Amino acid sequence: MNDSSRKSTKLSITSSLLIGxxxxxxxxxxxxxxxxxxxxxxxxxxxxNIIVYPNKLEGQIDIINGLNHYxxxxxxxxxxxxxxxxxxxxxxxxxxxxxxxxxxxxxKVLYGLISIFMIGGLAGIMDLHFALQKYGTNLSPxxxxxxxxxxxxxxxxxxxxxxxxxxxxGTGIYFVIAAFILLLIPVWKDRKK
Amino acid sequence: xxxxxxIASGLLAGFIAxxxxxxxxxxxxxTEAASSNKSDAEKVYVPFGQKDDYYLFASGGHSGxxxxxxxxxxxxxxxxxxxxxxxxTGYGFxxxxxxxxxxxxxxxxxxxxxxxxxxxxxxxWMFATDVGNSRAAVVDLETFTTKDIIKVPNTAGPHCAAxxxxxxxxMFLPTRFAVPVGQKYExxxxxxxxxxxxxxAVTFDEKNVKLNIAYQVALPPxxxxxxxxxxxxxxxxxxxxxxxxxxxxxxxxxxASQADRDYIVLFNWKELEKMVKEGKYEDVDGQKMxxxxxxxxxxxxxPVAKSPHGVDVTPDGKYFIASGKLAPAMTxxxxxxxxxxxENKDFAGERNGIPILxxxxxxxxxxxxxxxxxxLHTQFDDKGMAYTTMFISSEVVKWDPNTGKTLDRxxxxxxxxxxxxxxxxxxxxxxxxxxxxxxxAKDSYLSVGPSHPESMQLIxxxxxxxxxxxxxxxxxxxxxQMIKADKIKTINVYPKDEKNKDAVxxxxxxxxxxxxxxxxxxGIAMRSRFIFDAKAxxxxxxxxNEGDHVFIxxxxxxxxxxxxxxxxxxxxxxxIEVQPGQTNTIEFTADKAGTFPIYCTNFxxxxxxxxxxxxxVKPKQ
Numbered sequence: 042m043n044d045s046s047r048k049s050t051k052l053s054i055t056s057s058l059l060i061g062x063x064x065x066x067x068x069x070x071x072x073x074x075x076x077x078x079x080x081x082x083x084x085x086x087x088x089x090n091i092i093v094y095p096n097k098l099e100g101q102i103d104i105i106n107g108l109n110h111y112x113x114x115x116x117x118x119x120x121x122x123x124x125x126x127x128x129x130x131x132x133x134x135x136x137x138x139x140x141x142x143x144x145x146x147x148x149k150v151l152y153g154l155i156s157i158f159m160i161g162g163l164a165g166i167m168d169l170h171f172a173l174q175k176y177g178t179n180l181s182p183x184x185x186x187x188x189x190x191x192x193x194x195x196x197x198x199x200x201x202x203x204x205x206x207x208x209x210x211g212t213g214i215y216f217v218i219a220a221f222i223l224l225l226i227p228v229w230k231d232r233k234k
Numbered sequence: 235x236x237x238x239x240x241i242a243s244g245l246l247a248g249f250i251a252x253x254x255x256x257x258x259x260x261x262x263x264x265t266e267a268a269s270s271n272k273s274d275a276e277k278v279y280v281p282f283g284q285k286d287d288y289y290l291f292a293s294g295g296h297s298g299x300x301x302x303x304x305x306x307x308x309x310x311x312x313x314x315x316x317x318x319x320x321x322x323t324g325y326g327f328x329x330x331x332x333x334x335x336x337x338x339x340x341x342x343x344x345x346x347x348x349x350x351x352x353x354x355x356x357x358x359w360m361f362a363t364d365v366g367n368s369r370a371a372v373v374d375l376e377t378f379t380t381k382d383i384i385k386v387p388n389t390a391g392p393h394c395a396a397x398x399x400x401x402x403x404x405m406f407l408p409t410r411f412a413v414p415v416g417q418k419y420e421x422x423x424x425x426x427x428x429x430x431x432x433x434x435a436v437t438f439d440e441k442n443v444k445l446n447i448a449y450q451v452a453l454p455p456x457x458x459x460x461x462x463x464x465x466x467x468x469x470x471x472x473x474x475x476x477x478x479x480x481x482x483x484x485x486x487x488x489x490a491s492q493a494d495r496d497y498i499v500l501f502n503w504k505e506l507e508k509m510v511k512e513g514k515y516e517d518v519d520g521q522k523m524x525x526x527x528x529x530x531x532x533x534x535x536x537p538v539a540k541s542p543h544g545v546d547v548t549p550d551g552k553y554f555i556a557s558g559k560l561a562p563a564m565t566x567x568x569x570x571x572x573x574x575x576x577e578n579k580d581f582a583g584e585r586n587g588i589p590i591l592x593x594x595x596x597x598x599x600x601x602x603x604x605x606x607x608x609x610l611h612t613q614f615d616d617k618g619m620a621y622t623t624m625f626i627s628s629e630v631v632k633w634d635p636n637t638g639k640t641l642d643r644x645x646x647x648x649x650x651x652x653x654x655x656x657x658x659x660x661x662x663x664x665x666x667x668x669x670x671x672x673x674x675a676k677d678s679y680l681s682v683g684p685s686h687p688e689s690m691q692l693i694x695x696x697x698x699x700x701x702x703x704x705x706x707x708x709x710x711x712x713x714x715q716m717i718k719a720d721k722i723k724t725i726n727v728y729p730k731d732e733k734n735k736d737a738v739x740x741x742x743x744x745x746x747x748x749x750x751x752x753x754x755x756x757g758i759a760m761r762s763r764f765i766f767d768a769k770a771x772x773x774x775x776x777x778x779n780e781g782d783h784v785f786i787x788x789x790x791x792x793x794x795x796x797x798x799x800x801x802x803x804x805x806x807x808x809x810i811e812v813q814p815g816q817t818n819t820i821e822f823t824a825d826k827a828g829t830f831p832i833y834c835t836n837f838x839x840x841x842x843x844x845x846x847x848x849x850x851v852k853p854k855q
Binding site: 101103104107108111185186 | 760761791792793794840841844
């Protein structure tokens with residue numbers, strides 16, 4: 042009921058609110074893990090975790106590193122992931138751009154934002170994949186236990202020696218996905234009739 | 235029209251219908267019925283993944299250790315070394331435990347006692363005494379390790395200890411053997427004049443984890459057998475049994491069994507505390523010693539059938555029950571009547587300067603179950619009913635302290651000393667389980683020669699008493715205590731202690747430092763290697779000169795539950811352990827030149843066998 046008089050490139054107030062909510066969800070996602078890997082073994086039925094936040098690693102990293110040295114895998118640690126030092130700022134920047142989009146209510150800006158979202162998401166997936174590949178294939182030749190190189194999936198299950206690993210998306214990434222969907226709704230809602 | 239109303243009411247109706255049709259309102263009664271229908275085997279079977287309901291802490295007697303069992307499975311879980319060396323855990327080898335042991339190699343661990351809050355176990359600490367070398371110890375229940383040991387002077391054999399007061403204000407250590415003060419040489423002809431049965435009031439400083447002696451009481455030269463602290467209305471008081479009030483000095487078997495009556499010592503620890511505060515004591519080699527014949531008050535004698543063993547306070551704190559041992563009866567005494575007798579000075583003379591209360595004025599009833607012989611010790615259930623072990627007639631008798639009526643009895647195999655009921659000496663016993671600690675087990679298990687283990691028999695006391703399980707146990711549980719499992723909160727790994735100068739948590743921080751002829755090793759153990767000096771050509775080698783004084787500080791940097799490492803030096807008679815996250819020190823002189831392998835003794839990983847190093851000692855030129 043609002044835009045009969047306006048140009049079709051202007052987004053509705055409802056859409057603006059949805060985009061604003063999207064910005065909030067992006068900020069909230071920073072406080073939750075984005076991705077994690079759980080390691081199960083006969084002697085670790087409770088599971089060992091690597092939990093990845095945009096800015097830090099949590100979980101039983103030292104124990105996992107201790108065990109991984111048997112297969113010659115290099116150590117996980119914040120120092121090996123420079124992404125952790127700037128990813129939070131990138132995400133924060135994205136939230137700011139999203140908020141600006143909500144304020145500007147301009148469709149073109151929104152398309153731009155959606156593009157950034159998609160490029161960023163793709164880059165993130167590639168980055169994680171290459172990290173997993175690096176760890177799984179770059180095994181020390183002097184390792185006491187020799188295993189074939191492997192690449193754990195980003196989502197799903199993998200078996201290495203006595204460990205079964207489960208890669209899972211974290212709560213944070215679901216917030217991001219929800220934020221992305223909130224950006225798509227205005228595209229449909231304010232479509233040209 | 236509000237559309238949601240019909241939808242919501244439809245859903246609600248559906249839920250109610252489903253609940254009525256499928257929900258099992260009789261679930262609770264069903265499980266109860268099922269549990270009482272369980273066979274004996276089902277009652278004691280704890281499947282993998284489930285855990286026992288209770289911890290049983292049994293004194294290990296002259297093994298110097300404490301044994302931890304699970305109830306009802308009666309599976310042994312752990313041995314805690316307290317007063318004796320234990321190479322399996324490196325206890326008595328590493329610096330901390332070696333200092334605690336104070337140069338002794340064994341102990342006779344008698345009565346274990348949990349710390350209490352408001353008369354109930356709080357699951358924080360466990361105390362124990364050593365009859366063999368007159369010591370007291372405290373065990374931390376976060377780690378199940380011994381934290382402090384104190385040598386108690388002027389006393390020889392704190393047997394009937396330890397017992398703690400309602401809020402662990404004191405742990406009292408009465409003694410089995412009388413000796414002269416300072417344990418100096420003194421002819422036994424002067425026994426009555428110069429020997430004393432000194433009781434110690436030990437306090438526990440929880441913050442610093444230190445035991446201290448607050449004061450001592452130079453009681454007459456008798457033997458003090460068992461004891462208990464009051465509860466609720468009688469919380470300021472404590473009772474203990476005596477024998478050899480004859481003051482015999484030889485062949486006690488006969489000579490200490492002559493008098494028809496011995497005594498229960500009844501004392502008010504609040505009053506004794508006040509006397510000490512007011513300076514009513516004598517300084518004896520730095521100890522504050524109360525001489526009851528000089529510093530009067532607070533201590534009374536209650537006549538009791540001869541040579542009693544146990545004296546136990548009922549959960550409501552109203553009565554104390556003495557077990558006759560040589561007399562076939564239990565005697566129930568009333569605290570209330572005793573307080574009145576004290577107030578009215580209703581005395582029947584004095585003994586060694588201590589007023590004797592009139593037996594008739596304090597006694598509530600004598601209980602004499604038919605043909606029951608040798609009552610030793612009493613525990614209680616959730617309804618306040620008493621369970622007394624009969625050493626000679628080899629049975630447990632259940633009876634009502636309020637009426638004296640015998641309610642039930644069950645034979646045990648054989649000769650029970652003590653028994654322990656679930657939280658059975660607290661203000662709120664749990665009932666259900668009782669374990670008889672039997673001294674003779676000759677028919678119970680596969681034979682291992684002329685001497686057999688002791689036995690612990692689990693008795694289901696929820697209905698008619700029945701022995702449903704029997705577990706062998708090493709010598710020798712005297713008393714035990716049983717605590718609800720959820721009261722104990724253990725830790726999984728030792729937390730990092732950045733203040734500990736001996737600890738190293740990073741591989742690259744490891745180092746070997748020489749100061750004159752002292753060599754300090756700051757090393758780590760991890761799956762599956764030792765690192766003593768990360769920068770060395772061989773990080774797992776320690777090289778010293780003959781005669782060097784060696785300190786090895788070892789930290790287990792596997793912060794992973796149950797990944798314990800050992801550290802032994804072959805032919806150097808040394809072995810310690812480091813639990814996950816723990817730092818331990820071993821100190822010794824490298825007095826033997828040669829080549830000595832170092833290895834991990836506690837199986838830690840698939841490459842445990844490779845967890846080696848060398849200790850090289852260069853000979854003197």
